[in-house]
Amino acid sequence: MTLPFELSMDTLRNKRGIKWGKYPADVIPAWVAEMDFTVAHPIGRAIAETVREQEFGYPQREGRATEAVLADAFAARMQERFGWAADPALVQPLSDLVQGTFAAVWAFSDPGDGVILQLPAYPPFHMAIHDTGRRLIDHHLRSDGERFVQDLDALAAQVDARTRIFLLCNPQNPTGRAFTRAELQAIADFAAARDLIILSDEIHADLVHDDHAHIPIAALGPEVAARTVTITSATKSFNIPGLSCGVMHFGTPELQQRFHARIPHRMLGHPSVIGVDATVAAWRHGQAWLDEVKPHLARMRDKVDAFLTAELPALRWHKPESTYLGWIDCTALNLPGTAHDFFLERARVGFSPGEAFDPEGGRGFARINFATSPRILDMILERMAEAVRSHNRG
Ligand SMILES: Cc1ncc(COP(=O)(O)O)c(C=O)c1O
Incomplete structure (x- = not known):
């Protein structure tokens, strides 16, 4: 099922903005606080009117x-x-x-x-x-x-x-x-x-x-x-x-x-x-749009939560009560470098680096952005699990 506000991977990859532009094309970005969705129609209409009438x-x-x-x-x-x-x-x-x-x-x-x-x-x-x-x-x-x-x-x-x-x-x-x-x-x-x-x-x-x-x-x-x-x-x-x-x-x-x-x-x-x-x-x-998006965000959060519990028990988070962001504790992996670099290099997933949020204690943490489609989130989670499995195999 496609979400009413879903954007395809191709569309996202062709965007000019920083979320999908920061990393090489084989990396799935899950960093800056931006959602992989179309915006509410009333917003598009308001902007279109200003552009159409050249009200500059x-x-x-x-x-x-x-x-x-x-x-x-x-x-x-x-x-x-x-x-x-x-x-x-x-x-x-x-x-x-x-x-x-x-x-x-x-x-x-x-x-x-x-x-x-x-x-x-x-x-x-x-x-x-x-x-x-x-x-x-x-x-x-x-x-x-x-x-x-x-x-x-x-x-x-x-x-x-x-x-x-x-x-x-x-x-x-x-x-x-x-x-x-x-x-x-x-x-x-x-x-x-x-x-x-x-x-x-x-x-x-x-x-x-x-x-x-x-x-x-x-x-x-x-x-x-x-x-x-x-x-x-x-x-x-x-x-x-x-x-x-x-x-x-x-x-x-x-x-x-x-x-x-x-x-x-x-x-x-x-x-x-x-x-x-x-x-x-x-x-x-815009509230009608938000009323559709918010339950989706909660479902994506629950998907991450269930996946971490079942497949990645070494990684821990507290299920966020709000936002589409989560603070994942990867310290139990005992990584030689930062959690961000590990997932970027080994999973080709781009999180926000924990050390940017907590310069002294954050190296073993990564911030995930789960405001995306179930398809893309599944790929992110599978890639994480594979990277951790290969790390555990040494
Ligand atoms: C807590 C918080 N404040 C501010 C911002 C950014 O706001 P702006 O782009 O308006 O500076 C963000 C963006 O992620 C945020 O999470």
Whole structure:
């Protein structure tokens, strides 16, 4: 059976983008967070209209600035999906979320200040701390046997008076944790006790599976919102990262003013009108597509889970509660090099390297992206199993 949003291997191989272009043609890519699927029709239609009419001048939409329309669509979406009353007046449009992370780190801390980051972590978060001259306070998530959990007591011992920001990724990339209300409240209390800004990347919010739920941390209450900057976009859940459009939301006007005192609005430029059109179409009219894609992602996750259990017991993961990414522990293989290099060389499968997410402890891990068709995922898994069998044979 072909999925309604499936793309064939030939089509994927002919794409010009980085996912299928990075590795040689005999490698199956399972790395960057992008899905091997067609996008929702309303997104295609919105872009086609702009192209057909050659609307490439300075834009407005619905008789207003495009950014006001984007902010309204964001607030309406947050209310509808998560019951969170975000304020459109407190939105800063972004070209991409990494830009937003860098800008917020810059605005709410000074060189040498500490930024807490839960590890393993999406590589640009490391860069946002390192490249701005801030100090990493590494807060390792640890396995409790079932899932990755935080140890805030251990973190308390690491934090000092110059720690300014708790950089949170919820849902978490790469572990796929969707933090519970109690966990988020503990983070909020921790931040309140030390007067930290919470910078919360919630880009994967739409992709929470089973009976887990996404809770925007700013929705916990006004005191939490008053120290929270949330960044999000439609780019992961609707598969449009190349269209470069996202938003940053400040919990209060005071936070917004503090941010703009360091980063004037015009310094961030504007997302392109095609990105705005696509994002607004996704948020307003894309849910039917997402309602088909999400159960498929959960099935692909279950396929990986069943395969690891049956065929590759030396490899372990905690079944992700969200996202289409998983953090696979390959340390039991005792590989001489990195897990990434092993699977690239021996399986011809291209994962994201674990060491990019956790420079010290990540070499034996690989991040898989399972947002593909069952056919392609079967090939990835079979190739992994064959590589491990040949490794075990010596
Ligand atoms: C947690 C997280 N934040 C941000 C991004 C990238 O967002 P952007 O392309 O808008 O910078 C990703 C992409 O994988 C991500 O996983």
